[in-house]
Amino acid sequence: LTGDASHPDAASRIASGVLTGEIRDLARAITLVENGTERGRAILRTLFPRTGRASVVGITGFPGTGKSSLVDQLTSAYRSVGKKVGVVAVDPSSAFSGGAILGDRIRMQRHATDSRVFIRSLATRGNFGGLSKATRDVVDLVDAAGYDPILLETVGVGQDEIEVIEAADTIAVVLVPGLGDDIQAIKAGILEIADLFVINKSDHPGAERLEKELTGMLSLGGKAGTIPILRTVAVRGEGIEELCDQLTELQALARKDGSAEERRRKRSKDRFLALLRDRLVEKALDRLGAGNTFGEVVDGIHARQIDPHAAVDRVLADLNLSDDS
Amino acid sequence: LTGDASHPDAASRIASGVLTGEIRDLARAITLVENGTERGRAILRTLFPRTGRASVVGITGFPGTGKSSLVDQLTSAYRSVGKKVGVVAVDPSSAFSGGAILGDRIRMQRHATDSRVFIRSLATRGNFGGLSKATRDVVDLVDAAGYDPILLETVGVGQDEIEVIEAADTIAVVLVPGLGDDIQAIKAGILEIADLFVINKSDHPGAERLEKELTGMLSLGGKAGTIPILRTVAVRGEGIEELCDQLTELQALARKDGSAEERRRKRSKDRFLALLRDRLVEKALDRLGAGNTFGEVVDGIHARQIDPHAAVDRVLADLNLSDDS
Numbered sequence: 001l002t003g004d005a006s007h008p009d010a011a012s013r014i015a016s017g018v019l020t021g022e023i024r025d026l027a028r029a030i031t032l033v034e035n036g037t038e039r040g041r042a043i044l045r046t047l048f049p050r051t052g053r054a055s056v057v058g059i060t061g062f063p064g065t066g067k068s069s070l071v072d073q074l075t076s077a078y079r080s081v082g083k084k085v086g087v088v089a090v091d092p093s094s095a096f097s098g099g100a101i102l103g104d105r106i107r108m109q110r111h112a113t114d115s116r117v118f119i120r121s122l123a124t125r126g127n128f129g130g131l132s133k134a135t136r137d138v139v140d141l142v143d144a145a146g147y148d149p150i151l152l153e154t155v156g157v158g159q160d161e162i163e164v165i166e167a168a169d170t171i172a173v174v175l176v177p178g179l180g181d182d183i184q185a186i187k188a189g190i191l192e193i194a195d196l197f198v199i200n201k202s203d204h205p206g207a208e209r210l211e212k213e214l215t216g217m218l219s220l221g222g223k224a225g226t227i228p229i230l231r232t233v234a235v236r237g238e239g240i241e242e243l244c245d246q247l248t249e250l251q252a253l254a255r256k257d258g259s260a261e262e263r264r265r266k267r268s269k270d271r272f273l274a275l276l277r278d279r280l281v282e283k284a285l286d287r288l289g290a291g292n293t294f295g296e297v298v299d300g301i302h303a304r305q306i307d308p309h310a311a312v313d314r315v316l317a318d319l320n321l322s323d324d325s
Numbered sequence: 326l327t328g329d330a331s332h333p334d335a336a337s338r339i340a341s342g343v344l345t346g347e348i349r350d351l352a353r354a355i356t357l358v359e360n361g362t363e364r365g366r367a368i369l370r371t372l373f374p375r376t377g378r379a380s381v382v383g384i385t386g387f388p389g390t391g392k393s394s395l396v397d398q399l400t401s402a403y404r405s406v407g408k409k410v411g412v413v414a415v416d417p418s419s420a421f422s423g424g425a426i427l428g429d430r431i432r433m434q435r436h437a438t439d440s441r442v443f444i445r446s447l448a449t450r451g452n453f454g455g456l457s458k459a460t461r462d463v464v465d466l467v468d469a470a471g472y473d474p475i476l477l478e479t480v481g482v483g484q485d486e487i488e489v490i491e492a493a494d495t496i497a498v499v500l501v502p503g504l505g506d507d508i509q510a511i512k513a514g515i516l517e518i519a520d521l522f523v524i525n526k527s528d529h530p531g532a533e534r535l536e537k538e539l540t541g542m543l544s545l546g547g548k549a550g551t552i553p554i555l556r557t558v559a560v561r562g563e564g565i566e567e568l569c570d571q572l573t574e575l576q577a578l579a580r581k582d583g584s585a586e587e588r589r590r591k592r593s594k595d596r597f598l599a600l601l602r603d604r605l606v607e608k609a610l611d612r613l614g615a616g617n618t619f620g621e622v623v624d625g626i627h628a629r630q631i632d633p634h635a636a637v638d639r640v641l642a643d644l645n646l647s648d649d650s
Contacts, residue, residue: 041634048632268627273606275637280605281598283646302593307373309366312600321608321644 011042018047018145023118026145030120033137044137047144052264054086054148055251056139058168060193063155065174066200069234070243071153075111077244078149085111086147087119090135090164091155118147132163133278136271139167162193167267169260170250172196172243175214177206191217194227195250198243202231284315336367343372343470348443351470355445358462369462372469377589379411379473380576381464383493385518388480390499391525394559395568396478400436402569403474410436411472412444415460415489416480443472457488458603461596464492487518492592494585495575497521497568500539502531516542519552520575523568527556609640 007013014032017025029047032040057074059067071087078085111117120142122134135152142150152168154161165171173194197214199207211229218224228246232239254260285294297315300306306314316322332338339357342350354372357365382399384392396412403410436442445467447459460477467475477493479486490496498519522539524532536554543549553571557564579585610619622640625631631639641647 045632045635049629052629265623265627268633269623272623272626272633272636275633276609276640277602277606279637279641280609280646281602283641284601284605287646298590298594298597301597302590304374304377307370308593308597308600310370311597312604315601316604316608319644319646321605321612 009039011039012046014039015043015046018043018141019050021146023115026118026141027120029141030138033141034122034134040137044140047141051140051143054139054143054150055170056143056150056152056168057247058165058171059151059153059174060161060165060171061174061198062176065176066234067153067155067174070174070198070200070232070240071151072111073234073237073240074151074244075117076237077240079111079114079117083149084116084147085118086139086142086145086150087117087153088135088138088142088150089119089121089153089155090131090161091121091123118142118145131160132167133271133274135164136167136267165193166270169263170195170247170254172198172247174198174200175210176201177204177210191221195254196246197227197229198239199229199231200234202239203233207231284319287319288315334364336364337371339364340368340371343368343466344375346471348440351443351466352445354466355463358466359447359459365462369465372466376465376468379464379468379475380495381468381475381477381493382572383490383496384476384478384499385486385490385496386499386523387501390501391559392478392480392499395499395523395525395557395565396476397436398559398562398565399476399569400442401562402565404436404439404442408474409441409472410443411464411467411470411475412442412478413460413463413467413475414444414446414478414480415456415486416446416448443467443470456485457492458596458599460489461492461592490518491595494588495520495572495579497523497572499523499525500535501526502529502535516546520579521571522552522554523564524554524556525559527564528558532556609644612644613640 014025014029018029029040029043033044034040059071059074061067068089071089075085075087111119120138122131122138139150139152152165154164171193173191173196175197177199199210199214201207211231214229215224218227228250230239230243230246232243234240251260254263288294288297297306297311301308301311313322339350339354343354354365354368358369359365384396384399386392393414396414400410400412436444445463447456447463464475464477477490479489496518498516498521500522502524524535524539526532536556539554540549543552553575555564555568555571557568559565576585579588613619613622622631622636626633626636638647
């Protein structure tokens with residue numbers, strides 16, 4: 001299929017459609033990539049040289065902090081200055097809270113008829129690691145289709161979300177007043193990845209206190225003054241313009257001091273390693289020899305007949321990858 | 326060094342010491358394993374057939390829920406019935422909250438002079454995945470030294486912690502009243518891994534409400550009635566006996582219905598896969614050929630000259646692991 005470019009389903013035809021901004025082709029390419037198809041990979045391969053142009057803005061924070069309203073308002077703000085905006089919303093959580101992001105998306109309805117806004121939700125269940133890989137691929141596709149900026153929103157603040165949001169160039173962490181009591185519960189990781197804090201719902205009591213606690217934690221981490229803290233009331237559109245300006249400023253600064261470049265290089269590295277890891281395991285398990293199937297190896301470990309390290313040594317030897325070979 | 330068993334530092338001598346319950350040898354073995362030494366691996370290999378006997382009880386939940394007090398009280402309760410208790414406390418978080426677990430440990434001081442209680446804290450910084458591997462190895466060592474039960478405590482409730490706590494046979498998730506408002510913020514994953522919920526600080530207002538919300542979430546997930554919910558006031562020792570009884574009951578049930586066996590088999594599988602993944606990547610990167618070093622591959626991806634999928638294909642081909650070879 002990938003060979004015949006004139007075929008409407010050919011990878012090369014879909015890739016061309018993505019480049020010229022055909023929304024249907026973009027949606028199709030994303031589905032092919034999400035499903036892990038060879039055609040999806042061919043499309044990515046074709047488009048890869050045309051990616052890396054969009055600014056990717058990550059928006060993360062606990063559920064209920066109003067991230068979706070913020071994304072909605074940011075979308076309007078960027079549209080009003082003529083930008084073509086991509087929104088990728090990612091929810092790594094499972095069935096328990098799986099409905100949330102769908103409900104959130106309904107709020108974005110007002111952009112649904114705007115052909116210069118592209119919105120896509122990604123969700124998975126239990127497939128750790130896979131989601132951050134898929135996110136990077138999807139961001140690449142939206143990027144190749146000419147959307148800039150791309151707003152990358154995650155639900156929640158766990159390790160999965162941190163891995164997902166690291167596909168962004170600039171990361172805004174959204175908090176709300178009242179979280180102050182539980183500030184210890186804020187995962188350390190999220191403080192470390194923030195380029196910017198947004199205190200949303202800042203008309204609620206406790207905004208002042210939250211800002212103080214944040215400032216305190218930042219100075220504890222030697223980051224006082226380097227991470228801006230902004231206040232917004234997203235549902236009323238308050239503080240959105242300042243947020244846009246601040247994001248633009250941070251992006252300009254990151255380009256100037258080389259940190260943008262550094263971060264993108266690290267991303268290339270992580271992405272390569274993650275893919276390499278997955279493919280190597282896949283290949284290694286494919287090649288497990290007779291009398292040495294995956295199930296038998298696991299049985300041996302389970303029965304404590306062979307320790308896991310020795311079992312791995314054996315597989316590496318089978319693949320001619322052991323130290324002595 | 327590993328060859329001469331009479332040498333005080335020989336792996337086989339340390340392994341023997343672990344088996345006879347020498348605390349100094351156990352501590353030493355753990356350090357060798359944590360540091361990823363070949364000697365540590367030799368010790369694990371020797372001891373592996375003597376592991377898998379201890380019941381591993383996982384205690385997890387948000388910081389500030391009183392997990393350490395619970396572990397302290399559980400330790401006393403198990404000691405009072407003559408058990409030899411191991412405590413492994415794991416903190417995957419970084420410098421921001423790195424001090425917490427150390428402070429918590431101080432509360433365990435009253436067990437410090439008890440030779441039948443072994444306490445060890447594990448912490449790391451940014452080395453995702455590595456910690457859950459190290460935890461499993463350390464639990465094996467404590468197990469081989471004859472401690473049973475082993476209480477495995479984690480700080481926080483992120484994906485890292487979930488991976489760590491999955492080394493346990495029975496998992497208790499600790500919550501406190503007042504968290505009710507933020508119950509949405511409780512990661513879905515933690516609800517799915519709980520064999521038992523503990524509402525600690527249950528003398529605080531809101532215990533009733535939290536129990537109702539938990540029951541509601543469990544019935545939403547089709548688990549109503551299958552996951553016990555217990556109330557404790559750990560600092561006063563209230564509910565601890567009931568918790569011990571409940572844990573014993575759950576363990577007996579899991580042995581009877583085969584779920585204990587099933588879980589341990591899954592653990593053997595996950596452990597093997599995780600090790601295999603790490604070692605394969607390590608080997609693959611070692612073998613990257615001339616003009617194709619790791620840095621060069623990353624540079625190529627960064628410059629968008631080669632897409633990450635194609636780069637991985639190339640590495641696999643170099644290792645004779647591609648589809649056609």
